[in-house]
Amino acid sequence: MIIPGRLIALVTFPGVIVHEIAHQLFCRLCGVAVLDVCYFRFESPAGYVEHEPPRRISQHVLIGIGPFIVNSLLGAFIALPSAVAVLQFEAGTVLDYILVWLGVSIAMHAFPSVADAKSIWQAIWSEGTPTLTRLMVTPVVGLIYLGALGSFLWLDLAYGVVLAVGFPYLLVSLLT
Amino acid sequence: MEERTVCEMCDNPPEDEGYELPLCANCRDELSRCPFPLWVKLISGLVLLLVLIAFVNFPSSLRAAAAFERGNKAKSKGNYPTAILEYERALARFPDSTVTMAPLAAACGWDGDLRKFAYYLEKLDGREIRADLADEIEEILLEFEDLSEMEGDEQ
Numbered sequence: 001m002i003i004p005g006r007l008i009a010l011v012t013f014p015g016v017i018v019h020e021i022a023h024q025l026f027c028r029l030c031g032v033a034v035l036d037v038c039y040f041r042f043e044s045p046a047g048y049v050e051h052e053p054p055r056r057i058s059q060h061v062l063i064g065i066g067p068f069i070v071n072s073l074l075g076a077f078i079a080l081p082s083a084v085a086v087l088q089f090e091a092g093t094v095l096d097y098i099l100v101w102l103g104v105s106i107a108m109h110a111f112p113s114v115a116d117a118k119s120i121w122q123a124i125w126s127e128g129t130p131t132l133t134r135l136m137v138t139p140v141v142g143l144i145y146l147g148a149l150g151s152f153l154w155l156d157l158a159y160g161v162v163l164a165v166g167f168p169y170l171l172v173s174l175l176t
Numbered sequence: 177m178e179e180r181t182v183c184e185m186c187d188n189p190p191e192d193e194g195y196e197l198p199l200c201a202n203c204r205d206e207l208s209r210c211p212f213p214l215w216v217k218l219i220s221g222l223v224l225l226l227v228l229i230a231f232v233n234f235p236s237s238l239r240a241a242a243a244f245e246r247g248n249k250a251k252s253k254g255n256y257p258t259a260i261l262e263y264e265r266a267l268a269r270f271p272d273s274t275v276t277m278a279p280l281a282a283a284c285g286w287d288g289d290l291r292k293f294a295y296y297l298e299k300l301d302g303r304e305i306r307a308d309l310a311d312e313i314e315e316i317l318l319e320f321e322d323l324s325e326m327e328g329d330e331q
Contacts, residue, residue, distance in 0.1 A: 017216070024210065033199055033207035039216065052197040052207075078223065081230035084237040088244065091270040099230055102223065168241065175242035176249070 009046035014102055015109030015160075016046045018074060019067040023049040023116075026066030030059040045115065053123070057133050060123040061140060064116040071110035072163060079103025079164035084172070087165050100164060108160030111147035120144070240269035244276060251279060256287035278305040278313070285316035 009016055017039045027034045027049065036050040054060045082096035083103070092100070123129070124137045147155065183190050183200035185207075190198035199207070247262030263280035270276060281296035297313070305313075 021212065021216065024212070028208050028210070031204065031208050033197060033204045034210040035207070037210065039213075052195065052199070052204075055194040078227055081227065081234040081237070084241045085233075085270065088241050088275065089237075089266070089270040089273040090275050091273040095226060095230060099226060168238070171238055172241040172245060175238065176245040 005044060006042060006046070009040075010042065012105035012108060013040050013046075015071060015075075015105040015107070016040050018071050018106045019109045020047040020049050022067040022070035023051075023063055025070065026063045027051050030054060030062055032059060032063065045113065048115075057123055057129060057137065060120050061137055064112050064120045064144070065140070067116075068110045068112055071106050075103045075105075075107025075110065075160060076163045076167050077103075078106060080167050083164050083168045088168075088172075103164045104157070104160040106160075107163040108156040110159065110163075111151065111156055112144045114145065114148045117141050117144035117148065236269050240266040247276075247279065247283070251283050251286075254286075256283045259283040260287060260289070260292070274300065274303045274305060278309040282309060282312045282316060285313065285320075290320075 020037060020039050024034055024037055032054045033052040034049060035052065036048075038048050040047050051063065054063060079100050079102070082092055082099040085096045086092035086100045120137065121141050124134050124141070150156065181189065182198070183203050184198055185203040186200060188200035188202070191201050191204060195204075243262045243265035247259045247266065250256070250262060251259035260280065260283050263276055263283060266276045267273065267280060277296055277300055281293060281300060284292040284296060293316070
């Protein structure tokens with residue numbers, strides 16, 4: 001089923017906002033100047049962080065994959081207390097359903113965008129980048145592209161659900 | 177192209193080479209610390225509060241989920257008294273959970289506890305349950321019918 005990206009972004013808008021916050025947060029951690037931020041809009045892309053080109057490749061990669069770290073952890077954390085009630089017992093309260101929606105929305109926007117991948121790609125193939133760095137970072141860019149392609153097959157949603165459900169199930173299996 | 181010798185934001189000399197954008201250390205630091213808007217902070221605080229509230233019930237939910245899993249294991253081994261005990265623990269936390277009530281009803285049926293079996297069947301009336309559990313309950317009901325027919329014949 002093909003649903004317009006804008007509609008998905010609208011339904012899962014908290015994930016878009018957290019995605020951009022994560023980019024901004026990693027810019028701050030890397031000391032990279034942020035020139036403009038849009039947390040959410042009903043256009044494509046739904047959000048963006050415009051920053052100066054980082055000095056080091058590692059900063060470029062960190063800023064690019066920042067949302068993967070932040071959205072994954074935050075999404076799993078937010079859904080954790082409510083996932084059991086909603087997904088296992090189908091007996092959640094309104095608050096539980098809100099938190100699962102929030103958690104899944106945030107986790108499903110963990111994948112860096114194609115624009116993020118392009119930005120890292122340009123950086124690693126710029127003049128003066130050591131070959132070892134190129135060899136190490138190229139698979140990361142490949143994975144980001146795969147993730148972006150996978151969103152056509154709902155891989156991002158599957159990732160969000162697995163993260164939201166996965167932790168509670170892991171805990172339950174440890175308890176039994 | 178002429179290289180800029182002053183910061184884009186002020187007239188101070190830009191930071192060392194390596195940066196494409198000529199900014200002095202202070203301006204770069206200020207821009208990198210671009211503040212999060214107030215609404216972002218407020219919503220983050222609200223979400224954190226909601227998560228903390230939800231975490232209050234989390235340990236009991238987790239214990240219920242573990243009890244449910246133990247109930248499933250016991251039921252699959254035919255240990256119905258243990259299964260009933262574990263399912264009832266899960267049901268104490270989620271009293272209206274059809275997911276728990278259906279296997280509990282089946283376990284009560286297989287255990288021969290007619291009173292509880294009838295009680296949970298009544299509660300399940302009109303609810304949608306998993307096909308395999310519906311078949312199982314149907315099978316138990318047929319066995320009870322056969323038994324009562326046999327008892328009737330004997331009398």
